[in-house]
Amino acid sequence: MALNNEHAKGSLDIAIVGGGLVGSVEALYLAKRGHNVRIYEYREDIRKTPQVRGRSINLALSVRGRRALKDVGLEQHIIEEHGIPMKGRRIHRLDGSTYVIPYDARNNQCIYSVGRNYLNASLLKESDNYENVTKYFNHKLIEANLQKGTLTFLKTDTKENVDVKADLIIGADGAFSAVRKSMMKQPLFDYTQKYIEHGYLELCIPADEQGSFQMPANYLHIWPRGNFMMIALPNQDCSWTVTLFMPFTSFKSIDTEDKLLAFFEKYFPDSIALIGRKKLIEDFFGGSPSPLVFVKCRPYHVEDKALLIGDAAHAVVPFYGQGMNAGFEDCTILDHLFQKYNDDLAKILLEFSDTRWIDTFEICDLALYNYIEMRDLVTRPSYRIRKALDDLIYWLLPDIWVPLYNSVTFTTMPYSECAKNRQWQNKVLKYIFTVLGVSTLVGVFYAFK
Ligand SMILES: Cc1cc2nc3c(=O)[nH]c(=O)nc-3n(C[C@H](O)[C@H](O)[C@H](O)COP(=O)(O)OP(=O)(O)OC[C@H]3O[C@@H](n4cnc5c(N)ncnc54)[C@H](O)[C@@H]3O)c2cc1C
Numbered sequence: 001m002a003l004n005n006e007h008a009k010g011s012l013d014i015a016i017v018g019g020g021l022v023g024s025v026e027a028l029y030l031a032k033r034g035h036n037v038r039i040y041e042y043r044e045d046i047r048k049t050p051q052v053r054g055r056s057i058n059l060a061l062s063v064r065g066r067r068a069l070k071d072v073g074l075e076q077h078i079i080e081e082h083g084i085p086m087k088g089r090r091i092h093r094l095d096g097s098t099y100v101i102p103y104d105a106r107n108n109q110c111i112y113s114v115g116r117n118y119l120n121a122s123l124l125k126e127s128d129n130y131e132n133v134t135k136y137f138n139h140k141l142i143e144a145n146l147q148k149g150t151l152t153f154l155k156t157d158t159k160e161n162v163d164v165k166a167d168l169i170i171g172a173d174g175a176f177s178a179v180r181k182s183m184m185k186q187p188l189f190d191y192t193q194k195y196i197e198h199g200y201l202e203l204c205i206p207a208d209e210q211g212s213f214q215m216p217a218n219y220l221h222i223w224p225r226g227n228f229m230m231i232a233l234p235n236q237d238c239s240w241t242v243t244l245f246m247p248f249t250s251f252k253s254i255d256t257e258d259k260l261l262a263f264f265e266k267y268f269p270d271s272i273a274l275i276g277r278k279k280l281i282e283d284f285f286g287g288s289p290s291p292l293v294f295v296k297c298r299p300y301h302v303e304d305k306a307l308l309i310g311d312a313a314h315a316v317v318p319f320y321g322q323g324m325n326a327g328f329e330d331c332t333i334l335d336h337l338f339q340k341y342n343d344d345l346a347k348i349l350l351e352f353s354d355t356r357w358i359d360t361f362e363i364c365d366l367a368l369y370n371y372i373e374m375r376d377l378v379t380r381p382s383y384r385i386r387k388a389l390d391d392l393i394y395w396l397l398p399d400i401w402v403p404l405y406n407s408v409t410f411t412t413m414p415y416s417e418c419a420k421n422r423q424w425q426n427k428v429l430k431y432i433f434t435v436l437g438v439s440t441l442v443g444v445f446y447a448f449k
Contacts, residue, residue, distance in 0.1 A: 011035045011132070012343060015151060015166035017141050017179050018042075021116070022310030022327035023172030024123035028072035029335045031130040033343075038166070039127070040139040040153055042173070047121045057202065057241045058233045059119070060086065060220065060321035061112045062409045068328035071335065074126055078119060083112030084234045090219035091378060096270035100219065101378065105391050106398065109410045110218070111321065113233040136162075141173065144182040146306040168345055169306040172327075175293055177312035183302060191297040196317060196368075198228070199289035200245045205274045207238035214274050215240065222374060223268050229375035230268055242275065245375070251289045257281050292317045294364050299353040304345035307352065309334070314360035319371040320408060322363050329412070330356065359415040366408065366419060389429065401425065 012035045016023045019041030027037045043049070061069075061083060069075040087110040088102035103110060127133040136153070139162065143152040149169060153162045171179025183189055208214050213234060215221060221232040221240070228246030235241060254260050260281060264272050272280065295315040300308045310327030334352060341347040377383040390403035402411065403425075407418040 012167045012345070014038070014168045014170060015040060015164060016170045016172055017151065018171070018173035018177075018310075018312070019046075019120075019124065019135060019137070020172065020174060020310070021120055021123065021324050022331065023170070024120060024127065025068050025072060025328050026170060026172060026309060026331045026334070027127050027133050028123065028130070029068075029331050030338075031127065031133045032072070033335070033338055035132065035343075037130075037133045038164070039133065039135045040141065040151070040164075041135065041137050042140045042156070043137065044157075045124070045135070045137045046117055047124060057117075058113050058115050058235055059324055060233065061114045061119075062321065062325050063109075064322070064329040064332075064412055065325035066112075067412060068332045071332060072123075072126065074122060078114060078122065079112055082118055082122075082236065083114045084236070085110040085112055085218050086220045086233070087218050088220075089374075089378065090216065090221045092221060092223045092268070092270060094267070094269070098221075101384075101387065104406055104410060106395050107410075109406075111220070111409060113220075113235070115236060118236075141178040144169065144179060144306075146179075146182055146186075146302040149305050168304070171306065171308045171312045172310045173312050175295055175311040175315035177308065179306065180295075180297065180308055180312050183297075183306065183308065186302060189297065189299070191295075193293060193295045195291050195293050196371075197247050197249075198245055198371075199248050199251060199291050200243050200318075201251065201284065201287055201289045203242040203244060203275055203280065203283045205232060205240035205242055205271070206276070206279070211238055213238045213240075222378065223271065224375050224378050225267050226376050230271065231374070240274075242271070245292075245371070248289060248291075254284070257285075260284055294368070296357075296361055296364055298357045300356065301349035301353040304349055307334075307349050313356075314364060316360075316364045316367040317371060318367070319374055320363065320367040322367060322408065326360060326363050326415075362415040362419050363408070366404075366415065386429075390425075 014030055014035050014037050016027055016037060016039045019039040023039060027039050030037045066075050066079065069078055087108065088100045090098050090100050092098050124135065127135065138156045139153040140156055141151055142154045146169060149167065150163060150165050151169060155162055169179065171177050173179055184191055205214055217234045223230040228250060230242060230244045232240040232242045254263055261277065264280065293315055294317055297313065300313050309330040311323060313330070314326065316323050316326065333356060334348065337348040337351055393401040394403055394406065402421065404418060404422040407413050407421060408415065
């Protein structure tokens with residue numbers, strides 16, 4: 001057994017469990033501050049492995065995530081050389097016709113479709129430039145004593161156990177975090193986990209014969225169908241990652257090729273030619289739907305020894321496109337706290353833990369709400385009237401009236417404030433409509449008196 005705890009004087013020795021998206025960004029922030037960082041990742045180096053099925057292939061990157069990428073020096077590369085801008089939702093009606101709902105008609109801001117593996121690999125590659133970052137792949141955390149700052153990993157290739165010690169342990173090991181499991185032994189640790197009744201399955205619209213996109217590229221395409229929906233995000237190779245979200249019971253009921261084709265002909269007729277019948281059948285029956293889980297827990301820390309970030313702290317359903325963005329924002333906030341408290345871990349961890357949950361609980365709830373908006377409300381006239389009103393008032397009063405989607409996606413306003421804004425905006429609109437309604441009634445009354 002090796003005990004690995006060497007570190008330079010003055011810098012902290014930090015072990016990050018999980019070299020996924022959030023763990024890799026956090027490693028870069030800490031390395032920039034001069035700390036010694038060790039990343040322990042269960043999987044092998046993602047740069048050496050082909051894309052694995054079962055996890056979203058691409059993700060929507062927005063302002064909070066961009067902010068972190070900017071801080072670690074990668075924003076420009078990801079946006080300009082890899083990301084595909086999506087300037088609005090392109091809604092597919094049942095008859096195959098489409099219309100666009102722009103994300104930001106006022107400032108033309110957009111979100112970016114980025115490849116998960118590419119982004120993760122770029123972050124790991126960037127960390128190669130820091131001598132104070134060491135990466136250990138094929139290391140699965142199997143035991144932790146967070147108060148003592150010790151971790152035991154199983155080396156999945158050699159089956160050896162490795163014990164390590166660190167000044168700070170950061171759990172960035174995703175929604176089913178082993179670090180969090182260890183934290184759950186702490187008294188007063190609150191924890192909620194819930195699977196929603198809907199799952200998701202990824203399909204693919206390939207590039208056409210000329211190697212071009214088969215649909216207009218700069219949109220997030222949505223086929224909203226009430227209780228379920230399909231979406232598509234563009235990829236660099238001009239294909240589309242298509243994700244079907246629906247209740248598990250519906251997935252289960254589609255158990256033959258004929259039923260699958262009949263289902264698609266009824267609900268997504270325009271997509272069949274784009275995906276191709278053979279590929280649709282292969283991809284649908286070649287995989288199984290994945291579950292969607294959300295996790296709320298607190299506190300996020302143990303004394304000055306351990307901290308949870310990213311999905312390990314707050315997994316959310318994917319419908320606001322904020323899971324990764326919120327995780328990256330954790331890293332930005334932590335960086336400010338390291339600066340504010342001059343590396344005093346007790347103060348940093350306490351403040352992060354005491355404040356961050358308010359916003360992560362909020363985005364968890366907002367993400368659940370957004371599923372209903374995406375699969376159902378977008379098709380309703382009431383939604384489109386509200387959106388038009390929001391856009392108009394935002395146009396007139398940009399500093400006062402920022403619509404909910406814009407504040408979540410295009411600002412770094414705390415999520416809880418975004419939700420509060422929406423509440424007072426609802427009240428103002430309700431008041432205006434009540435006054436207008438009453439005035440109209442009074443007018444009609446006197447006109448016919
Ligand atoms: C279908 C879908 C679509 C999504 N779309 C978006 C989107 O558009 N925009 C967005 O912002 N977010 C999106 N998300 C959410 C996003 O994927 C997550 O929020 C993000 O991946 C969280 O990053 P993370 O690094 O915290 O966790 P993960 O990405 O889960 O990484 C955790 C890492 O820890 C490692 N690990 C796990 N256990 C151990 C262990 N015991 N020992 C060592 N290592 C371990 C794993 O191998 C992994 O590499 C989506 C999620 C899903 C499911």
